[in-house]
Amino acid sequence: QQPVQSPQAVILREGEDAVINCSSSKALYSVHWYRQKHGEAPVFLMILLKGGEQMRHEKISASFNEKKQQSSLYLTASQLSYSGTYFCGTEGRGNQFYFGTGTSLTVIP
Amino acid sequence: ETGVTQTPRHLVMGMTNKKSLKCEQHLGHNAMYWYKQSAKKPLELMFVYSLEERVENNSVPSRFSPECPNSSHLFLHLHTLQPEDSALYLCASSQETSGDLSYNEQFFGPGTRLTVL
Numbered sequence: 001q002q003p004v005q006s007p008q009a010v011i012l013r014e015g016e017d018a019v020i021n022c023s024s025s026k027a028l029y030s031v032h033w034y035r036q037k038h039g040e041a042p043v044f045l046m047i048l049l050k051g052g053e054q055m056r057h058e059k060i061s062a063s064f065n066e067k068k069q070q071s072s073l074y075l076t077a078s079q080l081s082y083s084g085t086y087f088c089g090t091e092g093r094g095n096q097f098y099f100g101t102g103t104s105l106t107v108i109p
Numbered sequence: 110e111t112g113v114t115q116t117p118r119h120l121v122m123g124m125t126n127k128k129s130l131k132c133e134q135h136l137g138h139n140a141m142y143w144y145k146q147s148a149k150k151p152l153e154l155m156f157v158y159s160l161e162e163r164v165e166n167n168s169v170p171s172r173f174s175p176e177c178p179n180s181s182h183l184f185l186h187l188h189t190l191q192p193e194d195s196a197l198y199l200c201a202s203s204q205e206t207s208g209d210l211s212y213n214e215q216f217f218g219p220g221t222r223l224t225v226l
Contacts, residue, residue: 002151030213032213032214032215034215040219041199041217041218041219041220042152042199042215042217043217044214044215044216047213047214087151087152089215091213097154097157098151098154099144099151099152099153099154100151101151102151
């Protein structure tokens with residue numbers, strides 16, 4: 001029920017791009033993306049709904065493939081401030097909501 | 110105060126103690142959540158309240174007892190905890206609980222770092 005994220009960790013140089021994937025074994029109504037910096041609470045990035053458009057937050061965008069029950073987060077021209085752990089959250093039937101396993105992203109100068 | 114606040118920020122307790130965690134949201138939201146975040150583990154949803162009614166209880170041991178007296182306040186009462194319950198406990202709120210195609214951004218508090226000795 002818990003979505004699986006890949007990769008588990010990634011290190012980027014400033015300006016490089018990255019993709020984080022989130023896969024679920026269950027049918028999904030929506031996918032949420034959050035970023036958590038060390039020692040801080042998770043902060044909302046975006047929600048993708050069934051049949052919705054690709055969403056965008058600054059230079060971070062995401063897509064949601066309902067048939068494959070997958071979502072991908074695209075980080076373009078990464079900045080130092082992008083460092084943190086990224087979590088997807090998947091919403092299924094009823095009030096079933098699960099966070100993914102997390103992806104640690106480190107951006108270095 | 111704005112957003113979601115949690116007290117205390119840090120708590121150390123023995124296994125025989127009884128303590129409570131408090132969460133307050135100033136966003137006018139209808140739904141509130143408790144999460145547990147352990148080291149190297151994903152966020153685990155514990156409880157969900159919508160309009161002060163519990164709508165979700167994810168098989169949480171009875172030593173954790175939630176209370177939602179109104180839509181702005183949420184408590185987590187703790188008793189006879191185990192060392193493995195040591196974790197960061199996060200509270201969150203949203204405009205409403207999830208439904209089909211509903212928009213449900215969650216706002217998180219800073220968390221309570223709990224250590225059980």
